[in-house]
Amino acid sequence: MRPTTVDDLRADAARNRARVLEVARELLAAGEATLPMNTIARLAGVGIGTVYRHFPTRQALLESAVMGGFEQLLAEAQSAAADDDPGAGLERLLRYGIRLQLGDVGLAAVLRSPECACARTSRLRADLLKAVGRLLERAREAGAIRPEIGADDVRRLSCGIVQAVRAGSSDEAEIDRYTNVLLCGIRPDR
Amino acid sequence: MRPTTVDDLRADAARNRARVLEVARELLAAGEATLPMNTIARLAGVGIGTVYRHFPTRQALLESAVMGGFEQLLAEAQSAAADDDPGAGLERLLRYGIRLQLGDVGLAAVLRSPECACARTSRLRADLLKAVGRLLERAREAGAIRPEIGADDVRRLSCGIVQAVRAGSSDEAEIDRYTNVLLCGIRPDR
Amino acid sequence: MRPTTVDDLRADAARNRARVLEVARELLAAGEATLPMNTIARLAGVGIGTVYRHFPTRQALLESAVMGGFEQLLAEAQSAAADDDPGAGLERLLRYGIRLQLGDVGLAAVLRSPECACARTSRLRADLLKAVGRLLERAREAGAIRPEIGADDVRRLSCGIVQAVRAGSSDEAEIDRYTNVLLCGIRPDR
Amino acid sequence: MRPTTVDDLRADAARNRARVLEVARELLAAGEATLPMNTIARLAGVGIGTVYRHFPTRQALLESAVMGGFEQLLAEAQSAAADDDPGAGLERLLRYGIRLQLGDVGLAAVLRSPECACARTSRLRADLLKAVGRLLERAREAGAIRPEIGADDVRRLSCGIVQAVRAGSSDEAEIDRYTNVLLCGIRPDR
DNA sequence: AATGAATGAGTCTTCATTCAT
DNA sequence: AATGAATGAAGACTCATTCAT
Numbered sequence: 101m102r103p104t105t106v107d108d109l110r111a112d113a114a115r116n117r118a119r120v121l122e123v124a125r126e127l128l129a130a131g132e133a134t135l136p137m138n139t140i141a142r143l144a145g146v147g148i149g150t151v152y153r154h155f156p157t158r159q160a161l162l163e164s165a166v167m168g169g170f171e172q173l174l175a176e177a178q179s180a181a182a183d184d185d186p187g188a189g190l191e192r193l194l195r196y197g198i199r200l201q202l203g204d205v206g207l208a209a210v211l212r213s214p215e216c217a218c219a220r221t222s223r224l225r226a227d228l229l230k231a232v233g234r235l236l237e238r239a240r241e242a243g244a245i246r247p248e249i250g251a252d253d254v255r256r257l258s259c260g261i262v263q264a265v266r267a268g269s270s271d272e273a274e275i276d277r278y279t280n281v282l283l284c285g286i287r288p289d290r
Numbered sequence: 291m292r293p294t295t296v297d298d299l300r301a302d303a304a305r306n307r308a309r310v311l312e313v314a315r316e317l318l319a320a321g322e323a324t325l326p327m328n329t330i331a332r333l334a335g336v337g338i339g340t341v342y343r344h345f346p347t348r349q350a351l352l353e354s355a356v357m358g359g360f361e362q363l364l365a366e367a368q369s370a371a372a373d374d375d376p377g378a379g380l381e382r383l384l385r386y387g388i389r390l391q392l393g394d395v396g397l398a399a400v401l402r403s404p405e406c407a408c409a410r411t412s413r414l415r416a417d418l419l420k421a422v423g424r425l426l427e428r429a430r431e432a433g434a435i436r437p438e439i440g441a442d443d444v445r446r447l448s449c450g451i452v453q454a455v456r457a458g459s460s461d462e463a464e465i466d467r468y469t470n471v472l473l474c475g476i477r478p479d480r
Numbered sequence: 481m482r483p484t485t486v487d488d489l490r491a492d493a494a495r496n497r498a499r500v501l502e503v504a505r506e507l508l509a510a511g512e513a514t515l516p517m518n519t520i521a522r523l524a525g526v527g528i529g530t531v532y533r534h535f536p537t538r539q540a541l542l543e544s545a546v547m548g549g550f551e552q553l554l555a556e557a558q559s560a561a562a563d564d565d566p567g568a569g570l571e572r573l574l575r576y577g578i579r580l581q582l583g584d585v586g587l588a589a590v591l592r593s594p595e596c597a598c599a600r601t602s603r604l605r606a607d608l609l610k611a612v613g614r615l616l617e618r619a620r621e622a623g624a625i626r627p628e629i630g631a632d633d634v635r636r637l638s639c640g641i642v643q644a645v646r647a648g649s650s651d652e653a654e655i656d657r658y659t660n661v662l663l664c665g666i667r668p669d670r
Numbered sequence: 671m672r673p674t675t676v677d678d679l680r681a682d683a684a685r686n687r688a689r690v691l692e693v694a695r696e697l698l699a700a701g702e703a704t705l706p707m708n709t710i711a712r713l714a715g716v717g718i719g720t721v722y723r724h725f726p727t728r729q730a731l732l733e734s735a736v737m738g739g740f741e742q743l744l745a746e747a748q749s750a751a752a753d754d755d756p757g758a759g760l761e762r763l764l765r766y767g768i769r770l771q772l773g774d775v776g777l778a779a780v781l782r783s784p785e786c787a788c789a790r791t792s793r794l795r796a797d798l799l800k801a802v803g804r805l806l807e808r809a810r811e812a813g814a815i816r817p818e819i820g821a822d823d824v825r826r827l828s829c830g831i832v833q834a835v836r837a838g839s840s841d842e843a844e845i846d847r848y849t850n851v852l853l854c855g856i857r858p859d860r
Numbered sequence: 861a862a863t864g865a866a867t868g869a870g871t872c873t874t875c876a877t878t879c880a881t
Numbered sequence: 882a883a884t885g886a887a888t889g890a891a892g893a894c895t896c897a898t899t900c901a902t
Binding site for chain 2: 263
């Protein structure tokens, strides 16, 4: 039997998998968050069984569809954690993460959700929280953040801000305004 | 033809309407936010047609079910708007509103939603925003809030905070912690 | 709300219910034991939802479809229990019950199954076992049956005989031959 | 082209075949009687195509999986046919065969089924019936069995008894009790 | 006014089987 | 020989909504 890593699929299987993911991303981009499996199969031009073969659950499909965005977010978090100025790094990360979620309802859903279907996502999530944790520790030492705010608080609060933005026009000014509320809100009082 | 105000229903119709609302509130209190019409009819012991007669859409039912909570929130907002200390009033209102939403998924959904099905809810919503607007104006004059934060921002941000709290354990400490972030976040820098 | 007894349905509902049962019985008579709900709906000319409304599970449908046969069997058992000659009554009952099951795969399945979906069937089943129990008690006193054979043994053994008959040509001679094996097998040694 | 007897397979093919059978037996032992081909392939660590290559139908797989048990049963039948006391031999055989089936749902299914997918099973079946036939003939002469009971009747009746036992607790006492009914039932009246 | 029967679209999910690689 | 990707038929079940009674 051949190995079953994503990178190591038969050419046609890889093509189908990619098409399914593509369709899923299109639906997400169009604001459709329910991702009906049969609709996806139809739009991707594959059998429903093929969708299930590649993605045993809808959550697995969703997580796979947003994997790329998640990796970008993680990279940004790791870069922020290494920033000389942790306060600046945190601000940069939050602005980045919030915009990323605003541009990808799927990623927002995965970040919001308490559980992961794929081990890969769990790992990304854990890595993300670890990186944010390191960042916060340094920010705390620098007096750039309230001591009681932890990595998961940052995750949940930024998801909340994303939803607050989405509830309105979502224009640039609003994004900045709401992100500022979060940034000021987690800064220590002076 | 008889008039069709809520207060002016045939006795049995009023009873049915009340039972439907009661059941809807029970489901909401149990965390069931989908409110299937069939289920509601069955639990209320009325025909599904009766549910539709009183509440032409699920949204209308939802809004009617949370009307009471909405009125309490409005009262609190009006009281806050009349507070001698607008900053204190604002804080009181936010703490109140966030806890109210945390205890009532239905009210949270209605506050979050951009549209109202019932004229009554629209009016409540408008009144709420007006009261918060007055409160903010006074708070602004007192330097207790950033000038760029408007009444609808307060609504959306507090809904976001509610969702952030819900994404975790939702214990008292967390509620306070997240509410503080919002309060500090909308206060002017010093 | 109207009561929901079977006898007290709206005329059209009763008609649909009857059609569904009719179709189910036809399928069973044709040897189809799986009773696909959608097939039944199609054949009965009703919507799938109508089938589910009347019969929430396939087992409920099955039990309802064979209710009549079950009642006949119970009547026969009660009559046998009242027979002057319990040995003759038992023989009559077994010959009757085995032929009844042979003519109705549905009834055979319900008798074989350890659980009932409908309260009605549970009651019939309990009544049947009670009647057979009385019959056996009298047969035991008359020395017409081994003392260690109970009512549920009779049920299970006759189901087994039915399956043995079905595994072959199922002609009259075989039915008698196999039934005789059961009858002789539960009679005391002499 | 290489010959295609079971004994004459390329080493890896033989290994695969054995693993598939092993998995099938495990499933049967766990009470799973449906043997989904996909599941078997997965558990055996082979491709689904490989399963089909070795076993073109599920029935063929099933028969192959229980072949060993079938051979044991045949040996017992042949030994019984050679017993000095045909009555004792028959009783021994029935007690053995019923317990064998109770411990192997697969074998029970194959014995019950009217048709064989594999020539090998057909032969075993024919041999079994021949041996039982010889046994019955001698038993008949010894007056140990009713004359109208044939070899296939014994097969079908014992399958029926197995199902009757399975419908209940299946404890030792019940096995004996039900087997006794069969034994007494096929003995001539005295 | 109320009832609730009926409808059927929509979704999920499993699995036998084929066939290109 | 083996693989396993793909297919799609089949069936289960839910629920919003309409409308005859």
